[in-house]
Amino acid sequence: xxKNVMTFxxxxxxxxxxxxxxxPTPTPVTQAPATPPPATQPPATQPPAxxATQPPAxxxxxxxxxxxxxLVGPHNDQGWSQATYDGGQYVEQKIAxxxxxxxxxxxSGSPAYPGQTASQLAAQLVSQGAKLVFFNSDDMxxxxxxxxxxxxxxxxxxxxxxxxxxxxKNYTVSANQFDVMGRMEYMKMVAGCAAALTTQTxxxxxxxxxxxxxxxxxxxxxxxxxxxxxxxxxxxxxxxxTFTVTWIGFWFNIPGVTSDPSQVADNFYNTGYDVxxxxxxxxxxxxxxxxxxxxxxxxxALAYDYKSNCGVAPDICLGVPYFNWGPAYLSIVKxxxxxxxxxxxxxxxxxxxxxxxxxxxxxGFNKGNGLSADNSTKLDAFIAxxxxxxxxxxxxxxxxxxxxxxxxxxxxxxxxxWYLPQLLEGMQGDSVAK
Amino acid sequence: xxxxxxxxxxxxxxALVLALxxxxxxxxxxxxxxxKAYLSILSGAFGSTRNVVAVLITWSPLLLTTAGVLIxxxxxxxxxxMEGQMTLGAIFAxxxxxxxxxxxxxxxxxxxxxxxxxxxxxxxxAALAGALKTFGGVNEIFGGLGLNFxxxxxxIYLVFGPWxxxxxxxxxxxxxxxxxxxxxxxPGTELSIWSLVISVLVIALVYLLLRGTHFGxxxxxxxxxxxxxxxxxxxxxxxxxxxxxxxxxxxxxAGGIQVMGIYHRLLPxxxxxxxxxxxxxxxxxxxxxxxxxxxxxxxxxxNTGSVQLQIIYKLDSSFAGVLQDLLVLLVLLGExxxxxxxxxx
Numbered sequence: 059x060x061k062n063v064m065t066f067x068x069x070x071x072x073x074x075x076x077x078x079x080x081x082p083t084p085t086p087v088t089q090a091p092a093t094p095p096p097a098t099q100p101p102a103t104q105p106p107a108x109x110a111t112q113p114p115a116x117x118x119x120x121x122x123x124x125x126x127x128x129l130v131g132p133h134n135d136q137g138w139s140q141a142t143y144d145g146g147q148y149v150e151q152k153i154a155x156x157x158x159x160x161x162x163x164x165x166s167g168s169p170a171y172p173g174q175t176a177s178q179l180a181a182q183l184v185s186q187g188a189k190l191v192f193f194n195s196d197d198m199x200x201x202x203x204x205x206x207x208x209x210x211x212x213x214x215x216x217x218x219x220x221x222x223x224x225x226x227k228n229y230t231v232s233a234n235q236f237d238v239m240g241r242m243e244y245m246k247m248v249a250g251c252a253a254a255l256t257t258q259t260x261x262x263x264x265x266x267x268x269x270x271x272x273x274x275x276x277x278x279x280x281x282x283x284x285x286x287x288x289x290x291x292x293x294x295x296x297x298x299x300t301f302t303v304t305w306i307g308f309w310f311n312i313p314g315v316t317s318d319p320s321q322v323a324d325n326f327y328n329t330g331y332d333v334x335x336x337x338x339x340x341x342x343x344x345x346x347x348x349x350x351x352x353x354x355x356x357x358x359a360l361a362y363d364y365k366s367n368c369g370v371a372p373d374i375c376l377g378v379p380y381f382n383w384g385p386a387y388l389s390i391v392k393x394x395x396x397x398x399x400x401x402x403x404x405x406x407x408x409x410x411x412x413x414x415x416x417x418x419x420x421x422g423f424n425k426g427n428g429l430s431a432d433n434s435t436k437l438d439a440f441i442a443x444x445x446x447x448x449x450x451x452x453x454x455x456x457x458x459x460x461x462x463x464x465x466x467x468x469x470x471x472x473x474x475x476w477y478l479p480q481l482l483e484g485m486q487g488d489s490v491a492k
Numbered sequence: 493x494x495x496x497x498x499x500x501x502x503x504x505x506x507a508l509v510l511a512l513x514x515x516x517x518x519x520x521x522x523x524x525x526x527x528k529a530y531l532s533i534l535s536g537a538f539g540s541t542r543n544v545v546a547v548l549i550t551w552s553p554l555l556l557t558t559a560g561v562l563i564x565x566x567x568x569x570x571x572x573x574m575e576g577q578m579t580l581g582a583i584f585a586x587x588x589x590x591x592x593x594x595x596x597x598x599x600x601x602x603x604x605x606x607x608x609x610x611x612x613x614x615x616x617x618a619a620l621a622g623a624l625k626t627f628g629g630v631n632e633i634f635g636g637l638g639l640n641f642x643x644x645x646x647x648i649y650l651v652f653g654p655w656x657x658x659x660x661x662x663x664x665x666x667x668x669x670x671x672x673x674x675x676x677x678x679p680g681t682e683l684s685i686w687s688l689v690i691s692v693l694v695i696a697l698v699y700l701l702l703r704g705t706h707f708g709x710x711x712x713x714x715x716x717x718x719x720x721x722x723x724x725x726x727x728x729x730x731x732x733x734x735x736x737x738x739x740x741x742x743x744x745x746a747g748g749i750q751v752m753g754i755y756h757r758l759l760p761x762x763x764x765x766x767x768x769x770x771x772x773x774x775x776x777x778x779x780x781x782x783x784x785x786x787x788x789x790x791x792x793x794x795n796t797g798s799v800q801l802q803i804i805y806k807l808d809s810s811f812a813g814v815l816q817d818l819l820v821l822l823v824l825l826g827e828x829x830x831x832x833x834x835x836x837x
Contacts, residue, residue, distance in 0.1 A: 159803050160803070161799065161802055161803060162802070165664075166663070166664050166665055166755065166759045166761070167663075167665075167755070167759040167760065167761025167762060167764060168761070169761065169764065169765050170810065171795075171799065172550060172764040172765050172766065172769065172795055173549060173550040173553060173554075173750075173754060173764050173766070173795070174546060174549075174550065174795075174796065174799070175682070175754065175755070177682070178546050178549070178682065179799060181542050181543075181546070182536060182543075182546075182799045182800065182803060183803060185535075185536070185539060185540055185542070185543065185800075186800070186803050186804065196664075197662070197664045200668060208680070268660070268661055268662030268663065268664070269659075269660060269661035269662065270659065270660045270661075270662060271659065305661060307648075307652060307661065307662065307663050308662060308663045308664075312663065312760075312761075314641075314644060315644070315648060315663050315760045315761065316663060479659065488661070490656075490659055490660075490661060
């Protein structure tokens, strides 16, 4: 009897297909363009100069250029993934005929794609015509390189990766790969300053994601900004500032796997921390702050990643340091379109003439309603100082284990900042996983 | 054909058609043209060699977990703990590779040791569930579920603790193994021919074991009526334990293949739901090993092909799961309705 199951399953499938052919008007299908892969292999060359300060010019192409994006979270997560998704939409607007395809919730062991790795999913994008694929998380770092090396005719962009940084520790010759990151360190300093200006208890919490070079340096940047404003603007004793980092284990909550960011935020608010700086991709710090405020507590939060993130809980939001990927993505995609692609690496700075310029600034900071007018003015002054060359990554600075990180007067190099080995002295929390 | 055969056929086909009709309605409600959506699934699964390879990569562990639960189902056991057993297989395999990574041993030998360790890990974890049932009176469903949680917790501890990547604390996993310790793959693909061959051999072995051996007959006797089997001289608890061990070994093997052939490191979600998916496949085929390979292949194709639905129609990637679950649910409902119909008539 069971021998007939397969036969009838196929027959049933055929029946439904016939029936469904009489269904509603089909929506347009995104078809792969019949464009050939790059005729020549992109040569390995010196990294191009950062383009963040160059206003992107609209470009037009004769044939549609399809690019794909692997998003670590949902495309509308109001965080990291939405910011990078918006960057793709910016490219679509600026390059006539370009088309973005995407897959979301792509991370190691994602139940959304049993047994399928990021490089396999990238291949699915390529099968729909993508000539360039963005791997938008460090979680896909290994997969991005693997895919790039296995598919030399497809351009690969590793967002937040360092494979193609010639000076970096992990430099690898991968001619069709380009890595990009924004200098969020500056905006984290701004966030830290806003937190320090606002806190009434002197206790600031940092809701950290996983622990790696990137998250260490961003948490440290927030601390440096907080410490500077606490001591230099408010003229308070640094010993009275508590800055604690708690890591959840990933960029967002994975029930049963990571720590619950809502609980972590609650723990902060319940133990005297009145400002929490979010370092994760999602909005729990704000949501829990809003709840705490409704329960009568005077608390605030700083969002992260996405420019409109304060909208989740506007009244308790002090601001959001955010990525503006559009200009960088545009500059990279344009080189793929016009054939001028070279392997390279960008670590793009803000446009200090206007950090919120959507066409020129790689990172920005939007203030929230929770920031008082007085503190807003002070924060503007701090931003102006940064724009004027204030460098907080300057010695004397010690690491958390009290070893010297920067001698007195020494400024950190990009390598020292990118690969910060520990949190800084004065910060509480784990520098590495225990 | 006898009347009952036609009745059986009618209920089965009815369930399948109903599942597809409901799925079609979901597609229509989501704004996707059903025919094109189904065709895009086919294209996503079979549209290119690369896609077929992706299907085979998914098929292999699914076949192993299905083979495992066929054994425990035959013994009348619901081994819900397959996920944990697979995870322990992955942990043991990772441990073995880490142990010998820098040893002066041939990589092939280390890989074989890794596979054997995976088998051992899965079997040990299944033996725990079996012992809880046999000697502690703990229902295997609760025991298995509990052990799944423990396995996950253990993985997280290892990934964030002793086996963490240097300077990193992330659920992204442990430090990838040296490339020499990866399961060999077909050139230009991620498909390990070894995992494929092993999986096919395992399902063939299970088919033969259950269909043509004294052991299989006794195992089924235990599953159908443990008391009667005992009175007939079958050592029932030993058979139950052996079923657990065998199932755990296959799950552990699948876990070992995941770390050595697919991810090349240990992840918290290393089992990827294959244990539960194997249960669904086994239920859909009414526990008949003969159909395990094609139906598991169908599930693998759905998983792989439905990725296209998200790319083209922005449908959630869980669509394949919806279709699979509907198929199983309605086939089981159809079977219940069929039995009631036959009783009445």
